[in-house]
Amino acid sequence: MADETAILWFRRDLRLGDHAALLAASKRAKAVLALYVLDDRLLRPSGAPRVAFLLGCLRALDEQLGGRLRIVTGDPVEQVPKAAEEIGARSVHVSTDTGPYGRERDEAVAAALKERDIDWVETGSSYAITPGRVTKPDGDPYRVFTPFYRAWARHGWPSPADTGASIVDWIEPSTSERLPEVPEVDMRLPEPGEEAALQVWQRFLSDGLDDYHEGRDRPDLPATTKISPYLRWGCVHPRTLLADLRGDDGPGAKALRGELAWREFHADVLFHRPETARTEYDERFSRMETERGAAARVAFGQWCEGKTGYPIVDAGMRQLAAEGWMHNRVRMIVASFLVKDLHLPWQWGARHFMRLLVDGDLASNQLNWQWVAGSGTDAAPYFRIFNPTTQGEKFDPTGAYVREYVPELRALQGKSVHQPWKSPQPDYPAPVVEHAHERQVALQRYGDITGR
Template structure:
């Protein structure tokens, strides 16, 4: 046990890997005793949605960064692996701690885990307290006039705006008491958690990301200073660096939405329109968590239950071609290759790629959601579920199923010179803008001059747009007729 006149508290880190604006840490400090930071790697506690490979890579580096921050303050980060409830009860016994402080999560398995942990902590004679570090508003705080959860974004976000934005929680890190190493409980080494991949597929991640608190703050500062002015016009352009790229930092809690809202308010100035537009993107994140909390079945089942009977045509070969970026549609293939290389894909391209899978190829949205879950560094169950159900027309505020993105015109509109495609589909790099999004229409002589043999260097479209759209609409009509 720690030799302190006041009993210590355990700070159970989860998806809140920061010290500033951390309400659980603020509450633990207010209790007056030493604070012992703990992270428990509990894949079983994540249920069917244990972290995918890209997220595990990010978690490893985020934990290393958090440990460095704590070490500079004279504190360890105790790492344990296994059942979270059992690990925390063991630590309560080892340290004599009187309470556990933690921030909430909102995924179904995480909510069940919290209940189990709370039961075990209370049974051991300690107390447990939960706070909100992840959202501007708790999912149960925002209701429609009937007292029910919202299922449409615009009135939801209008209600949120009427509440005003909560500011960051102040944490006085000077109050953190140093703990002598000899008094610290045992801890696993970070490498023992086995989060990094065995095979070297993550090389591009290191070039693309700085998965640290410092990286989060630098990205936010740069975006507010340089990105807000052009955000409305640039955010849909994958060939431009027009988005914040804060999503993985927000998911892992290396920065919080209260901090983002405060920075936007402070830095908006003459670019208030850009700040407001970006804040609405934070709103979609809030809305997604609102939906997941109130409709916990949605990661596997459509919010609109009638879509459970949609006539998908599951085909492993089509799914594999999409995953590998070999669909024959350059914008989609560029996005899928960017995803594999960097763990991230531009949001506009995510929508087009998802539409191609569920509309042109008639593959179930759950298959796409699973692939994104494994390959995105910002894989967030609420956002991922909402995005895929929106595309498939089966969720809240969803795009109508009959809205089918044309991947060619989307590419010509949002990557007009083809720079995004040239970066990620280098076999097409020599094609001029006129044909880079439709190489099958290029004259044979031009293809030869550019060193492109369709069907060899680059595939023909896996399905024609007209054919794919017609097939999707026919499936939708069949679905509607079966229900009438």
């Protein structure tokens, strides 16, 4: 072990186990400063739920480090070199960030460190396979998920890194700002941190994996992993999950590997096409006619508040407001309703999700919204328009999910909860639009740009 000091700059890797950058730092330095920079460019667009969960994860990490996590606020281009100079660090270690802002930021930080003769060392990433490494034989990126998935599975990934708090001597920070007060949120947020992540995962392996392929589309059942917030903030690494699934060819494990691969596919797409965080992957769809006036803003507000008159949509939006999370099937339903029934820009919905979702990941969020909108990588999904009533009846067949989040409808039994207009409830709104009509409008508008 070299007799030098280093910095481990935590970002989307708020854990100590299976941490490749920590392992690299331990091989280079005897003493390591744990650093986190509260970056306003990342905090500003985040809503209170995201900030609250992040701060909770930082508190949990600090406890694991015995109170030795140095936290500073400001521009990382200034703060990271400053911290390195203060302790005489010869290297700064990070997990690779492949997002649009992260790449720009890291290039600037690396340049500032180079001027001071301090090494910038990237090891691993937030993904089993770092985006950009899985390509077609000719080197081009994949545009379709299924061939990407096959190539991703063939490529494989390393075993989890054997790391923990004890593999380095952590430097006692000479100065450290106090974490901001956790914003008050009237929500049921997940327990933050690495320990909580591993408990959630082990509980799912024991009680949920075998039936995951059958239950994951049912919002009325506790059948999902609930691991997505922890993956987003790096409280657990996907490589850890994949290692636990190794050798399991059951339908539940296969379905879960597929979901993890979707996360990696979207990260790869964003790596190659960073502009798709804001603009259409399929440029034709930038000409799509959408509603944007005062009436559109009113409709958007009704959607955000869960007052559209379509129970499954309203339940999903209220779950988001109550928990900072929404069931994945319902995310698709509410997104389809926004884009194809209300004819609003997908970017409005994506932005709202990113403010509130504790698992809001730029690549997964933006590109899943584009998948629903029809402008993404899928070959021809624009005509896939979810009927919110039949979707509710199919995936919430007893109405339990709707009744949990829409108390105005609790008097309605079974599937009748999905058609409240047949038994109007005094406190619940009538549908804001007629789905059958709006479906035809959407198809016409899609036809105008696709020629179909």
